[in-house]
Amino acid sequence: MQIEVYSTFNSVKDLSGKTAIVIDVLRATSVITTALSNGAERVIPVSSVDEALNLSRKFEGQVLLGGEREAVKIPGFDLGNSPLEYKNELVAGKTVIITTSNGTRAIKASESAEHVLIGCFLNASAVVEKALRFALSSETSCVALVCAGTLGEFSLDDAACAGLIVDSLVRNMERVNEIPELSDLAFACHELYLGHRSDLKTFISHAGHYKRLLDLGFEKDIDYCLQRDVLDCVPVYQKGCIQSAISEVLK
Amino acid sequence: MQIEVYSTFNSVKDLSGKTAIVIDVLRATSVITTALSNGAERVIPVSSVDEALNLSRKFEGQVLLGGEREAVKIPGFDLGNSPLEYKNELVAGKTVIITTSNGTRAIKASESAEHVLIGCFLNASAVVEKALRFALSSETSCVALVCAGTLGEFSLDDAACAGLIVDSLVRNMERVNEIPELSDLAFACHELYLGHRSDLKTFISHAGHYKRLLDLGFEKDIDYCLQRDVLDCVPVYQKGCIQSAISEVLK
Structure with a gap:
């Protein structure tokens, strides 16, 4: 098996035949995983505010608009980009249309992949399990992590x-005596992970984006997003729409 | 002072007002530093083989053509991309026109910077000293490392x-009680450097490019390029041409 990492949405190459995991810890993929885990029917990622507004007019009442520009809620939208806003009582059964600065672009940039999963710290083990299942049953046997x-x-x-x-992919493969490339x-x-796994928060606190979120008062979001394996929901992106693998795509 | 790193020639942004250090350890910036250290008059980096051939016709006898495609010497060129070829008896007093897959593109991508220096392990301390001098005397006070x-x-x-x-920039700044951003x-x-400085060769041996060079028989090149601080030459790129800072640009 091969494992690749792309560091930005604009560095992604052709992912044909590969299993992609899109990662935007702070905060888009944490938001999407939380929304679906809390019962949202689907999340539709779109690139622009206009696209979000136009699309929302096609739904009647059952749709929520979420996302951010420069980390803050978009005027007129129902929700920002804080996962703590996406509570069960608000999102259950709803379609959420979301547009963010980086995360939704990374999802779109991964569209050439055979499978596109949404990952973050919250669902890390669950997304690894699903990615392994997809990658090992495909000819390419390659997992591409799209940051x-x-x-x-x-x-x-x-x-x-x-x-x-x-790390989790490598350990899983070692159990079947394979060393991934x-x-x-x-x-x-x-x-970097192995050197800092005992205190990832301190490591991540050196990120420019972490500091900006802190300045904007989003410390609770950060603490929430850095929790590991608290959700078993694996969002799967397919034909423009994200749904939970357990509840919708693979049932 | 600010310190930025770009990971590829195609990820470089506008570097106006900044001091750039272009790094292509295996092997373009090691070759350029070695050639100038061994007495080459100047190195002219160009993007294509055609451009190299056309430019060489304007010189009469005093020019050498060097570079690679897919790591091997270009047919009809005088030299490949092995620093060990660029010996004093061959390059002294000559103009070397060079074209490589990554390094020369990184130099061109850095042209918007106020100063463009050429760095590698061979001249690491020397290039840091020069970059600090440039960056601290400029308004921007930013060093951009362009890999x-x-x-x-x-x-x-x-x-x-x-x-x-x-690491070297940070230590130098700490001596004057400044912590760079x-x-x-x-x-x-x-x-990554701090975690592996005791055995950088093992760390670098995990690079795909290292393995390819090894397969092609370039182990001596690798060993040469990973030597630290054996040259005090600092190549400076200016108006399409690279010359040694000591001998030509800043004398």
Whole structure:
């Protein structure tokens, strides 16, 4: 098996035949995983505010608009980009249309992959299990971790999560006596994770994006997003729409 | 002072006002530094084989053509991309026109910077000293490390050298009681360097590009390029041409 990491949405290459895991820890993929885990019917990621508004007019009452620009809620939208907003009583049974600066672009950039999963710290083990199942049953046998990054640049929070997922993939493969082949960036993220796994929050606190979120008062979001394996929901992106693998796609 | 790292020639942004250090350890910036250290008059980096051939016709006898495609010497060229070929008796007093897959593109991608220096393990301390002098006397006070990468992807050899250079810049600034601000990727490269500085060769041996060079029989090149601080030559790129800072640009 091969494991690749891309550091930004704009560095992604052709992923044909590969299983992609899109990672935007702070906060898009944490939001999407939380929304679906809390009962949202589906999440539709779109690139622009206009696209979100136009699409929302096609639904009648059962749709919520979520997302951010420059980390804050978009005027007129129902929800921002804080996972803590996406509570069960608000999202259950609803369609959420979401647009964010980096995460939704990373999802779109991964569309050439055979499978596109949504990962974060919250569902790390669950997404690894699903990715292994997909990758090992495909001819390519390659997992591509697509980090959203921040405004086109490498971001430590996503790299740390990629490192954790690489570690988990490697350990799973070692159990069946296979050593996966890591790309240079997959190897680097793994090493960064191994060097800092005892205190990932301190490591991630050096990220520019972490500091910006802190300045904007989003410390509770950060603490929530850095929890590991608290959700078993694996969002799967297919034909423009994200649904939970357990409840919708693979049942 | 700010320190940024770019992981590939195609990820470089506007570097106006900044001091760039271009890094292509295996092997373009090691070749350029070696050629100038061994007495070459100048190195002219060009993007294509055609451009190299056309330019060489304008010189009469005093020019050498060097470079590679897919790591091997270009048919009809005088020299490949092995630093060990660029001996004093061959290059002294000559103009070397060079074209490589990643390094020369990284130099061109850095043209918007106020100063463009050429760095590698061989001249790491010398290039840091020069970069500090340039950066601290400029308004921006930012050093941008531009890694060439390998065919548009992050490369461990360049990241390790960037980490060493970040470490040296940080230590120099700490001596004057300043803590530089690191970009996320600068922080990551620094951490990777700190975690592996006792055995950088083993760390770099995980690079895909390292393995390819080994397969092609270039082990002596690798051993040469991973030597630290054996040259005090600092190549400076200006108006399409690279010359040694000591002998030509700053004398």
